[in-house]
Amino acid sequence: MLIGRYGFLSENAEFAKKVEDAGIAFIGPRPETIDALGDKTKARTLAIKTGVPVVPGTEGPVASFDLADAFIKEYGFPVIIKAAFGGGGRGMRVVRDQESFKENFERAVSEAKSAFGDGTVFIEREFTF
Numbered sequence: 001m002l003i004g005r006y007g008f009l010s011e012n013a014e015f016a017k018k019v020e021d022a023g024i025a026f027i028g029p030r031p032e033t034i035d036a037l038g039d040k041t042k043a044r045t046l047a048i049k050t051g052v053p054v055v056p057g058t059e060g061p062v063a064s065f066d067l068a069d070a071f072i073k074e075y076g077f078p079v080i081i082k083a084a085f086g087g088g089g090r091g092m093r094v095v096r097d098q099e100s101f102k103e104n105f106e107r108a109v110s111e112a113k114s115a116f117g118d119g120t121v122f123i124e125r126e127f128t129f
Contacts, residue, residue: 011034011038012034012038013031013032013034013035013038014031016028016029016030016031016034017031038085039084039085039120040082040083040084040085040086040122041058041060041061041084041120041122044057044122045059045060054124055124055125055126055127056075056124056125057071057122057123057124057125058071058122058123058124060122061084061120061121061122062081062121062122062123065101065102065105065106068101068105068123071123072098072101072123075125076125077095077096077097077098077101078094078095078096078125078126078128079094079095079101079123079124079125079126080092080093080094080095080123080124080125080126081093081095081104081105081108081121081122081123082108082121082122082123082124083108083111083112083115083116083118083119083120083121084112084118084120084121084122085112085116085117085118085120086112086115086116090111090112090115090116091108091109091111091112091115091116091121092108093105093107093108094126105121108121109121
């Protein structure tokens with residue numbers, strides 16, 4: 001029996017694993033691949049390990065506004081706060097100054113949690129061309 005990829009289940013590593021464990025062929029990436037690339041912080045770490053150039057960013061998720069301070073002190077503004085499990089621009093905020101950073105951080109976390117069920121975020125330096 002085959003099951004096609006459909007909607008949010010196509011990006012759920014746990015679902016893909018259960019399908020395979022039940023002896024059903026999952027059409028799509030292996031559960032390990034979904035797990036590694038569905039979380040943007042894990043995907044970023046994988047890219048770095050394989051030598052793919054990436055913009056400066058936090059080493060992993062940023063659990064609180066206070067923990068982002070060291071990154072901001074080193075790299076400055078502008079930055080992008082990004083939802084680790086999101087897509088489509090939801091849970092993302094471009095921040096250009098310290099004054100608006102805390103509010104944007106809190107809004108990004110809230111939006112990510114509301115949209116994706118997980119408020120995990122990370123930060124990258126924004127580069128404009």
